[in-house]
Amino acid sequence: MQIRSTLRLARSPVGVTKRRLDGAGSTPIGSRSTLRRMSLLDTINADLKKAMLARDEVTRDTLRMLKSELLTLDKPDETAVLLRAVKSRRDSVQSYREGGRADLAEKEEAEIAVVERYLPKQLTEDEAREAITAIVADLGVASKKDLGKVMKEVMARHRGQIDGKLASSIAGQLLD
Numbered sequence: 001m002q003i004r005s006t007l008r009l010a011r012s013p014v015g016v017t018k019r020r021l022d023g024a025g026s027t028p029i030g031s032r033s034t035l036r037r038m039s040l041l042d043t044i045n046a047d048l049k050k051a052m053l054a055r056d057e058v059t060r061d062t063l064r065m066l067k068s069e070l071l072t073l074d075k076p077d078e079t080a081v082l083l084r085a086v087k088s089r090r091d092s093v094q095s096y097r098e099g100g101r102a103d104l105a106e107k108e109e110a111e112i113a114v115v116e117r118y119l120p121k122q123l124t125e126d127e128a129r130e131a132i133t134a135i136v137a138d139l140g141v142a143s144k145k146d147l148g149k150v151m152k153e154v155m156a157r158h159r160g161q162i163d164g165k166l167a168s169s170i171a172g173q174l175l176d
Helices: 032-054 057-072 078-098 102-116 125-139 144-157 164-174
Strands: 007-011 016-020 026-028
Touching: 032 057, 057 078, 057 102, 078 102, 125 144, 125 164, 144 164
Parallel strands: none
Antiparallel strands: 007 016, 016 026
């Protein structure tokens, strides 16, 4: 006599699920953060394949670096990884320009453009000024001593959407 299991594993668009053979209910295996991370990794993998087929070396190399960073961390904060990559490249661009290496600076700028595709839409300077003005009004602060409070709130509300240096300079101007 053969005994059938009441559960089987099945693939769904969301991920692997456990399903009962009688079809009643299913529950996803894994946490939401894993599924979200896999979504970004899936996107990077798909774009990596396209870059390889198009023989786009800059995109290919940049996506390989991003994929490597995301896979080596236990619980990566995707936005933080992407922001860190952009920041380090911007610092490199500045150093290369000061050193007279325009060719390397252009390569770094091309890599920045690739990484920024995966970041949330960046606020323009005017939008950032409006957002920071609203935060200053919400907090009811007026002196430079409260710059830390303002910056903490700006980064909490607009993480990945505004550059820290820009936010700091705008907040400093508003708190004079």
